[in-house]
Amino acid sequence: MNKFYTGKQCKNGHKSERWTLSGECVQCNVERVYRRRREMAEMMRLAQGVS
Ligand SMILES: [Zn+2]
Incomplete structure (x- = not known):
């Protein structure tokens, strides 16, 4: 898990x-993983047939 710092903003404006x-x-990676996790949780909830 190696990181480096460019000093430039990414395409979404994160420094x-x-x-x-x-x-x-x-930061983009963190946000994407977080969104994915929420989507997965939602899918699991729906898949369990909560009616
Ligand atoms: Zn970013």
């Missing part, structure tokens, strides 16, 4: 570190 491997903004 954040980047992952060395992907080059992705750390």
Whole structure:
């Protein structure tokens, strides 16, 4: 889990570190994972047939 800091903003305006491997903004990554997790939780809830 290596990060580096470019000092530049990402495409979403974060002044954040980047992952060395992907080059992705750390903050973008966090937000995307968080959204995905919420979507998954919602899908699980629906899949359980709460009526
Ligand atoms: Zn970002």
